[in-house]
Amino acid sequence: MPVSFPLPPGSTIGIIGGGQLGRMLAMAAARLGFDVAVMDPEPDAPAARVAAKAIVTAYDDPEGLAALASAADVITFEFENVPARSLQALAAAGARVAPGDRALAIAQDRLAEKTFLNEAGAPTVGFAAVDSADDLRAALQSLGAPLLLKTRRGGYDGKGQTWVHSARDADSAWTELGAQPCIAETPADFRREVAVVAARGRSGEIALYPLTESHHEAGILRRARAPAAAPPRVLAEAERIVATILSALDYVGVIGVEMFERDDGKLLVNEFAPRVHNTGHWTLDGCEVDQFEQHIRAIAGWPLGPTDALAQVEMTNLLGDEAEGWLRLAQEPETRIWLYGKGEPRPGRKMGHVNRLTKINR
Numbered sequence: 001m002p003v004s005f006p007l008p009p010g011s012t013i014g015i016i017g018g019g020q021l022g023r024m025l026a027m028a029a030a031r032l033g034f035d036v037a038v039m040d041p042e043p044d045a046p047a048a049r050v051a052a053k054a055i056v057t058a059y060d061d062p063e064g065l066a067a068l069a070s071a072a073d074v075i076t077f078e079f080e081n082v083p084a085r086s087l088q089a090l091a092a093a094g095a096r097v098a099p100g101d102r103a104l105a106i107a108q109d110r111l112a113e114k115t116f117l118n119e120a121g122a123p124t125v126g127f128a129a130v131d132s133a134d135d136l137r138a139a140l141q142s143l144g145a146p147l148l149l150k151t152r153r154g155g156y157d158g159k160g161q162t163w164v165h166s167a168r169d170a171d172s173a174w175t176e177l178g179a180q181p182c183i184a185e186t187p188a189d190f191r192r193e194v195a196v197v198a199a200r201g202r203s204g205e206i207a208l209y210p211l212t213e214s215h216h217e218a219g220i221l222r223r224a225r226a227p228a229a230a231p232p233r234v235l236a237e238a239e240r241i242v243a244t245i246l247s248a249l250d251y252v253g254v255i256g257v258e259m260f261e262r263d264d265g266k267l268l269v270n271e272f273a274p275r276v277h278n279t280g281h282w283t284l285d286g287c288e289v290d291q292f293e294q295h296i297r298a299i300a301g302w303p304l305g306p307t308d309a310l311a312q313v314e315m316t317n318l319l320g321d322e323a324e325g326w327l328r329l330a331q332e333p334e335t336r337i338w339l340y341g342k343g344e345p346r347p348g349r350k351m352g353h354v355n356r357l358t359k360i361n362r
Protein backbone atom coordinates (compact mmCIF):
# COMPACT_ATOMS: atom_id res chain seq x y z
CA MET A 1 0.00 0.00 0.00
CA PRO A 2 1.47 3.39 -0.92
CA VAL A 3 1.94 5.67 2.04
CA SER A 4 -0.30 8.71 2.22
CA PHE A 5 0.03 11.74 4.45
CA PRO A 6 -0.90 12.65 7.11
CA LEU A 7 0.28 9.30 8.39
CA PRO A 8 -2.36 7.89 10.78
CA PRO A 9 -1.56 6.69 14.30
CA GLY A 10 -0.83 2.96 14.26
CA SER A 11 1.65 3.44 11.40
CA THR A 12 5.33 2.64 11.92
CA ILE A 13 8.19 5.13 11.95
CA GLY A 14 11.63 3.71 11.12
CA ILE A 15 14.65 5.32 12.77
CA ILE A 16 18.19 4.62 11.59
CA GLY A 17 20.46 4.99 14.62
CA GLY A 18 19.65 3.97 18.16
CA GLY A 19 21.32 6.63 20.31
CA GLN A 20 19.70 9.12 22.67
CA LEU A 21 18.24 11.20 19.85
CA GLY A 22 16.54 8.09 18.46
CA ARG A 23 15.33 7.23 21.94
CA MET A 24 13.68 10.61 22.47
CA LEU A 25 12.24 10.49 18.93
CA ALA A 26 10.83 7.02 19.64
CA MET A 27 9.23 8.20 22.89
CA ALA A 28 7.63 11.16 21.11
CA ALA A 29 6.38 8.91 18.30
CA ALA A 30 4.88 6.48 20.79
CA ARG A 31 3.01 9.33 22.45
CA LEU A 32 1.40 10.15 19.10
CA GLY A 33 0.28 6.54 18.68
CA PHE A 34 3.00 5.36 16.29
CA ASP A 35 5.08 2.22 16.52
CA VAL A 36 8.81 2.58 16.06
CA ALA A 37 11.36 0.31 14.38
CA VAL A 38 14.97 1.15 15.27
CA MET A 39 17.93 0.03 13.18
CA ASP A 40 21.28 -0.02 15.01
CA PRO A 41 24.22 -2.43 15.23
CA GLU A 42 23.96 -2.54 19.04
CA PRO A 43 21.23 -4.83 20.43
CA ASP A 44 20.83 -2.74 23.59
CA ALA A 45 21.04 0.71 21.95
CA PRO A 46 19.20 3.42 23.96
CA ALA A 47 16.45 3.78 21.33
CA ALA A 48 16.04 0.05 20.71
CA ARG A 49 15.06 -0.36 24.35
CA VAL A 50 11.99 1.85 23.99
CA ALA A 51 10.96 0.77 20.48
CA ALA A 52 8.40 -1.78 19.28
CA LYS A 53 10.93 -3.39 16.94
CA ALA A 54 14.73 -3.47 16.77
CA ILE A 55 16.66 -4.37 13.62
CA VAL A 56 20.17 -5.12 14.84
CA THR A 57 22.51 -4.62 11.92
CA ALA A 58 25.07 -2.30 10.29
CA TYR A 59 23.73 0.91 8.73
CA ASP A 60 24.73 -0.23 5.25
CA ASP A 61 23.45 -3.80 5.42
CA PRO A 62 21.11 -4.28 2.41
CA GLU A 63 19.06 -6.95 4.20
CA GLY A 64 18.67 -4.77 7.27
CA LEU A 65 17.62 -1.81 5.11
CA ALA A 66 15.09 -4.02 3.30
CA ALA A 67 13.70 -5.19 6.66
CA LEU A 68 13.41 -1.59 7.82
CA ALA A 69 11.69 -0.56 4.58
CA SER A 70 9.13 -3.33 4.92
CA ALA A 71 8.48 -2.57 8.61
CA ALA A 72 8.22 1.23 8.36
CA ASP A 73 5.86 3.62 6.59
CA VAL A 74 8.31 6.52 6.93
CA ILE A 75 12.03 6.33 7.67
CA THR A 76 14.22 8.93 9.35
CA PHE A 77 17.69 8.96 10.92
CA GLU A 78 19.13 10.30 14.12
CA PHE A 79 22.79 10.83 13.37
CA GLU A 80 24.99 11.97 10.52
CA ASN A 81 27.23 8.97 10.13
CA VAL A 82 24.53 6.94 8.42
CA PRO A 83 25.87 6.41 4.88
CA ALA A 84 23.98 8.68 2.46
CA ARG A 85 24.00 5.66 0.10
CA SER A 86 21.77 3.77 2.53
CA LEU A 87 19.15 6.53 2.29
CA GLN A 88 19.51 6.58 -1.50
CA ALA A 89 18.96 2.82 -1.64
CA LEU A 90 15.88 3.09 0.55
CA ALA A 91 14.42 5.90 -1.56
CA ALA A 92 15.20 4.00 -4.79
CA ALA A 93 13.27 1.02 -3.38
CA GLY A 94 10.24 3.25 -2.84
CA ALA A 95 10.62 3.96 0.90
CA ARG A 96 9.63 7.43 2.16
CA VAL A 97 12.76 8.89 3.76
CA ALA A 98 12.87 12.26 5.53
CA PRO A 99 14.99 14.33 5.62
CA GLY A 100 16.36 13.26 2.24
CA ASP A 101 19.80 11.94 1.35
CA ARG A 102 20.89 15.28 -0.17
CA ALA A 103 20.70 17.12 3.17
CA LEU A 104 22.62 14.28 4.81
CA ALA A 105 25.30 14.11 2.10
CA ILE A 106 25.90 17.87 2.26
CA ALA A 107 26.08 17.90 6.08
CA GLN A 108 28.59 15.03 6.05
CA ASP A 109 31.18 17.04 4.13
CA ARG A 110 32.25 20.38 5.61
CA LEU A 111 33.43 21.66 2.22
CA ALA A 112 30.18 20.74 0.44
CA GLU A 113 28.28 22.23 3.39
CA LYS A 114 30.01 25.63 3.39
CA THR A 115 29.83 25.78 -0.42
CA PHE A 116 26.10 24.99 -0.31
CA LEU A 117 25.50 27.54 2.47
CA ASN A 118 27.22 30.35 0.57
CA GLU A 119 25.39 29.50 -2.66
CA ALA A 120 22.07 29.47 -0.82
CA GLY A 121 22.75 32.91 0.69
CA ALA A 122 23.77 31.88 4.22
CA PRO A 123 27.02 33.60 5.27
CA THR A 124 29.95 31.57 6.65
CA VAL A 125 33.59 32.18 7.54
CA GLY A 126 36.05 32.27 4.64
CA PHE A 127 37.28 28.81 3.65
CA ALA A 128 39.40 26.86 1.18
CA ALA A 129 39.66 23.20 0.18
CA VAL A 130 42.89 21.61 1.42
CA ASP A 131 44.06 18.36 -0.19
CA SER A 132 47.77 18.67 0.61
CA ALA A 133 50.20 20.63 2.78
CA ASP A 134 50.85 22.81 -0.29
CA ASP A 135 47.14 23.66 -0.50
CA LEU A 136 47.31 24.65 3.16
CA ARG A 137 50.25 26.99 2.49
CA ALA A 138 48.31 28.49 -0.44
CA ALA A 139 45.25 28.98 1.81
CA LEU A 140 47.42 30.78 4.40
CA GLN A 141 48.57 33.08 1.58
CA SER A 142 45.10 33.83 0.26
CA LEU A 143 43.03 33.84 3.50
CA GLY A 144 45.73 34.90 5.99
CA ALA A 145 46.72 33.31 9.31
CA PRO A 146 45.62 31.74 11.55
CA LEU A 147 43.35 29.16 9.95
CA LEU A 148 41.38 26.36 11.53
CA LEU A 149 42.09 23.15 9.64
CA LYS A 150 39.26 20.59 9.87
CA THR A 151 38.80 17.20 8.28
CA ARG A 152 36.05 17.38 5.66
CA ARG A 153 34.33 14.29 7.01
CA GLY A 154 33.86 12.51 10.29
CA GLY A 155 34.75 15.28 12.77
CA TYR A 156 32.46 15.77 15.74
CA ASP A 157 32.56 17.32 19.21
CA GLY A 158 35.67 19.34 18.29
CA LYS A 159 37.62 16.29 17.07
CA GLY A 160 39.47 16.40 13.76
CA GLN A 161 40.54 20.04 13.84
CA THR A 162 43.67 22.04 14.60
CA TRP A 163 44.74 25.69 14.41
CA VAL A 164 47.49 26.55 11.94
CA HIS A 165 49.37 29.73 12.80
CA SER A 166 51.90 29.97 9.99
CA ALA A 167 53.26 28.21 6.91
CA ARG A 168 55.85 26.60 9.19
CA ASP A 169 53.02 24.56 10.84
CA ALA A 170 51.52 23.41 7.54
CA ASP A 171 53.23 20.03 7.25
CA SER A 172 52.66 19.05 10.88
CA ALA A 173 48.99 20.15 10.85
CA TRP A 174 48.34 18.25 7.63
CA THR A 175 49.91 15.10 9.11
CA GLU A 176 48.20 15.58 12.50
CA LEU A 177 44.78 15.38 10.84
CA GLY A 178 45.77 12.22 8.98
CA ALA A 179 46.70 13.67 5.56
CA GLN A 180 43.09 13.43 4.39
CA PRO A 181 40.78 15.87 2.56
CA CYS A 182 40.35 18.96 4.74
CA ILE A 183 38.88 22.44 4.80
CA ALA A 184 40.74 25.49 6.15
CA GLU A 185 38.58 28.15 7.79
CA THR A 186 39.23 31.73 8.84
CA PRO A 187 38.61 32.49 12.55
CA ALA A 188 34.98 33.30 13.24
CA ASP A 189 35.92 35.89 15.87
CA PHE A 190 32.61 35.47 17.63
CA ARG A 191 31.12 36.93 20.82
CA ARG A 192 28.94 33.88 21.36
CA GLU A 193 27.67 30.73 19.70
CA VAL A 194 23.97 30.44 19.02
CA ALA A 195 21.78 27.81 17.42
CA VAL A 196 18.37 27.64 15.86
CA VAL A 197 16.34 24.46 15.83
CA ALA A 198 13.58 24.59 13.26
CA ALA A 199 11.23 22.35 11.33
CA ARG A 200 9.82 22.27 7.83
CA GLY A 201 6.67 20.31 7.13
CA ARG A 202 5.59 18.37 4.06
CA SER A 203 3.73 21.34 2.62
CA GLY A 204 6.70 23.67 3.08
CA GLU A 205 5.58 25.39 6.28
CA ILE A 206 8.39 26.39 8.62
CA ALA A 207 8.41 26.71 12.43
CA LEU A 208 11.43 28.02 14.35
CA TYR A 209 12.17 27.56 18.03
CA PRO A 210 13.51 30.56 19.94
CA LEU A 211 17.23 31.32 19.61
CA THR A 212 19.48 29.21 21.85
CA GLU A 213 22.85 30.28 23.26
CA SER A 214 25.27 27.36 23.36
CA HIS A 215 28.39 26.87 25.46
CA HIS A 216 31.01 24.31 24.51
CA GLU A 217 33.79 22.91 26.65
CA ALA A 218 36.61 20.94 25.04
CA GLY A 219 34.53 20.88 21.85
CA ILE A 220 31.47 19.29 23.51
CA LEU A 221 28.18 21.10 24.11
CA ARG A 222 28.01 21.65 27.85
CA ARG A 223 25.09 24.01 28.33
CA ALA A 224 22.39 25.66 26.26
CA ARG A 225 20.22 28.57 27.38
CA ALA A 226 16.99 29.59 25.75
CA PRO A 227 15.25 31.69 24.75
CA ALA A 228 18.42 33.77 24.22
CA ALA A 229 17.97 37.53 24.15
CA ALA A 230 19.11 39.17 20.92
CA PRO A 231 18.32 42.38 19.02
CA PRO A 232 15.33 42.06 16.65
CA ARG A 233 17.56 42.41 13.57
CA VAL A 234 19.71 39.48 14.73
CA LEU A 235 16.61 37.34 15.32
CA ALA A 236 15.23 38.33 11.91
CA GLU A 237 18.54 37.44 10.24
CA ALA A 238 18.66 34.06 12.04
CA GLU A 239 15.15 33.37 10.79
CA ARG A 240 16.05 34.39 7.24
CA ILE A 241 19.14 32.17 7.23
CA VAL A 242 17.35 29.09 8.56
CA ALA A 243 14.37 29.50 6.23
CA THR A 244 16.79 29.87 3.31
CA ILE A 245 18.58 26.63 4.19
CA LEU A 246 15.35 24.68 4.71
CA SER A 247 13.86 25.83 1.43
CA ALA A 248 17.07 25.29 -0.55
CA LEU A 249 17.15 21.69 0.68
CA ASP A 250 13.39 21.17 0.15
CA TYR A 251 13.71 19.81 3.67
CA VAL A 252 11.22 17.80 5.72
CA GLY A 253 11.85 17.39 9.45
CA VAL A 254 13.78 19.15 12.20
CA ILE A 255 17.17 20.74 11.56
CA GLY A 256 19.75 22.24 13.94
CA VAL A 257 21.71 25.23 12.62
CA GLU A 258 24.78 26.32 14.58
CA MET A 259 25.95 29.89 14.14
CA PHE A 260 28.53 32.34 15.38
CA GLU A 261 27.32 35.77 16.47
CA ARG A 262 29.96 38.44 16.04
CA ASP A 263 30.26 41.68 18.02
CA ASP A 264 28.56 43.65 15.25
CA GLY A 265 25.59 41.23 15.37
CA LYS A 266 26.51 39.54 12.09
CA LEU A 267 25.67 35.83 12.02
CA LEU A 268 27.88 33.24 10.32
CA VAL A 269 26.65 29.66 9.94
CA ASN A 270 29.14 27.09 11.23
CA GLU A 271 27.20 23.98 10.31
CA PHE A 272 23.80 22.36 10.20
CA ALA A 273 22.72 18.97 11.47
CA PRO A 274 19.92 17.32 9.45
CA ARG A 275 18.26 15.95 12.57
CA VAL A 276 17.06 16.82 16.03
CA HIS A 277 19.84 18.58 17.89
CA ASN A 278 21.41 18.75 21.33
CA THR A 279 20.84 22.52 21.43
CA GLY A 280 17.11 21.76 21.17
CA HIS A 281 16.86 19.47 24.20
CA TRP A 282 15.58 22.38 26.28
CA THR A 283 12.36 22.30 24.21
CA LEU A 284 11.43 19.00 25.93
CA ASP A 285 10.43 20.96 29.02
CA GLY A 286 10.39 24.52 27.72
CA CYS A 287 8.01 24.44 24.76
CA GLU A 288 4.47 23.46 23.97
CA VAL A 289 5.66 20.97 21.36
CA ASP A 290 9.26 19.79 21.71
CA GLN A 291 11.70 19.18 18.86
CA PHE A 292 11.24 15.39 18.94
CA GLU A 293 7.47 15.53 18.57
CA GLN A 294 7.93 18.26 15.98
CA HIS A 295 10.19 16.03 13.89
CA ILE A 296 7.70 13.16 14.04
CA ARG A 297 4.87 15.54 13.12
CA ALA A 298 6.86 16.90 10.16
CA ILE A 299 7.88 13.55 8.67
CA ALA A 300 4.39 12.11 9.27
CA GLY A 301 2.83 15.04 7.41
CA TRP A 302 0.99 16.32 10.48
CA PRO A 303 0.60 20.02 11.16
CA LEU A 304 3.66 21.49 12.89
CA GLY A 305 3.07 22.35 16.54
CA PRO A 306 3.56 25.64 18.36
CA THR A 307 7.18 26.44 19.24
CA ASP A 308 6.67 29.17 21.84
CA ALA A 309 8.74 28.97 25.01
CA LEU A 310 6.78 28.38 28.20
CA ALA A 311 9.81 29.00 30.43
CA GLN A 312 13.39 30.14 30.43
CA VAL A 313 15.46 26.94 30.37
CA GLU A 314 19.08 26.06 30.99
CA MET A 315 19.97 22.64 29.58
CA THR A 316 23.10 20.96 30.94
CA ASN A 317 24.50 17.78 29.44
CA LEU A 318 25.38 15.06 31.93
CA LEU A 319 28.75 13.78 30.74
CA GLY A 320 30.50 10.62 31.94
CA ASP A 321 29.85 9.87 35.61
CA GLU A 322 27.83 13.08 36.18
CA ALA A 323 24.64 11.12 35.56
CA GLU A 324 25.41 9.18 38.73
CA GLY A 325 24.18 12.28 40.60
CA TRP A 326 20.59 11.46 39.53
CA LEU A 327 19.27 11.22 43.10
CA ARG A 328 20.57 14.66 44.06
CA LEU A 329 19.26 16.08 40.77
CA ALA A 330 15.87 14.50 41.45
CA GLN A 331 15.67 16.54 44.65
CA GLU A 332 16.07 19.85 42.83
CA PRO A 333 12.76 21.62 42.21
CA GLU A 334 12.11 22.75 38.62
CA THR A 335 14.81 20.38 37.32
CA ARG A 336 13.74 17.80 34.75
CA ILE A 337 16.02 14.81 34.28
CA TRP A 338 16.52 12.90 31.04
CA LEU A 339 18.71 9.80 31.24
CA TYR A 340 19.57 7.84 28.12
CA GLY A 341 19.91 4.35 29.56
CA LYS A 342 23.52 3.98 28.40
CA GLY A 343 25.80 1.48 30.10
CA GLU A 344 29.37 2.58 30.50
CA PRO A 345 29.87 6.22 31.65
CA ARG A 346 33.06 6.91 29.64
CA PRO A 347 34.55 10.40 30.18
CA GLY A 348 32.81 12.94 27.93
CA ARG A 349 30.07 10.48 26.89
CA LYS A 350 26.61 12.04 26.83
CA MET A 351 24.69 10.01 29.44
CA GLY A 352 21.73 12.35 29.92
CA HIS A 353 20.80 15.97 30.39
CA VAL A 354 18.86 18.16 32.78
CA ASN A 355 16.58 21.05 31.99
CA ARG A 356 16.44 23.68 34.73
CA LEU A 357 13.39 25.88 34.41
CA THR A 358 13.07 29.47 35.58
CA LYS A 359 10.55 32.21 34.88
CA ILE A 360 7.85 29.68 34.14
CA ASN A 361 4.77 31.13 32.44
CA ARG A 362 1.92 29.39 34.19
Ligand code: AMP
Binding pocket: 125, 148, 155, 156, 157, 158, 159, 161, 185, 186, 187, 188, 189, 193, 216, 219, 270, 271
Ligand atom coordinates in the same frame (compact mmCIF):
# COMPACT_ATOMS: atom_id res chain seq x y z
P1 AMP B 1 32.69 22.16 14.62
O1 AMP B 1 33.41 20.86 14.72
O2 AMP B 1 32.73 22.81 13.28
O3 AMP B 1 31.29 22.06 15.19
O4 AMP B 1 33.46 23.14 15.62
C1 AMP B 1 33.52 22.88 17.00
C2 AMP B 1 33.76 24.18 17.74
O5 AMP B 1 34.99 24.77 17.29
C3 AMP B 1 32.71 25.25 17.47
O6 AMP B 1 31.60 25.08 18.32
C4 AMP B 1 33.49 26.51 17.77
O7 AMP B 1 33.58 26.72 19.18
C5 AMP B 1 34.87 26.21 17.25
N1 AMP B 1 35.03 26.64 15.85
C6 AMP B 1 34.63 25.96 14.75
N2 AMP B 1 34.92 26.65 13.61
C7 AMP B 1 35.49 27.79 14.00
C8 AMP B 1 36.04 28.93 13.29
N3 AMP B 1 36.03 29.00 11.95
N4 AMP B 1 36.55 29.93 14.05
C9 AMP B 1 36.57 29.86 15.39
N5 AMP B 1 36.09 28.83 16.10
C10 AMP B 1 35.57 27.80 15.43
